[in-house]
């Protein structure tokens with residue numbers, strides 16, 4: 001049984017991609033070697049043995065930090081039941097959640113009547129239950145030099161790409177060619193959705209994202225949670 005290292009769990013509204021607006025329970029896993037310079041969860045990067053704590057202590061954190069707890073799938077669902085959260089959608093994020101085998105957790109969520117979504121950088125193979133919604137936000141040319149895997153891109157139900165300038169759209173185009181995804185994109189039955197997400201609500205990025213979405217028939221993701229002031 002996979003032991004998961006959990007940085008935080010909380011209930012909120014999903015603000016990105018196709019599940020935008022959906023009440024969701026977020027499970028943030030600890031650990032990520034990718035090294036994106038703008039990462040807003042840098043406290044999840046390292047797995048330091050001295051930072052492991054009891055789940056009730058970690059779940060009471062008042063601010064983000066690198067403490068985490070260890071849990072099995074059943075222990076996570078005990079927490080969800082005890083919290084009496086109402087959301088029926090679970091988002092497994094990180095850090096990089098695909099460092100873990102997520103089969104147990106995703107299958108258990110589906111068996112209990114949740115929909116379940118993984119948010120990944122695409123740098124690890126995605127190991128999960130078949131009905132899991134997989135969001136790949138491909139991290140291209142980051143510090144660790146880890147390639148975005150073709151297997152992850154082909155597994156994606158949606159590809160969500162943050163952009164600030166044309167260069168980022170060009171990088172996505174190149175990646176779609178490199179990962180053999182272009183053929184899949186022309187087949188409506190299996191094509192993933194492509195979302196463009198302007199970085200940090202910047203005006204120029206938003207304008208470029210809107211123009212690109214209209215031109216390419218891609219979709220716009222605007223990080224709704226930042227507009228409504230929730231986590």
Ligand code: SF4
Nearest residue numbers: 032035036039095121
């Ligand atoms: S992949 Fe995600 S968690 Fe890892 S460094 Fe990049 S943005 Fe941060």
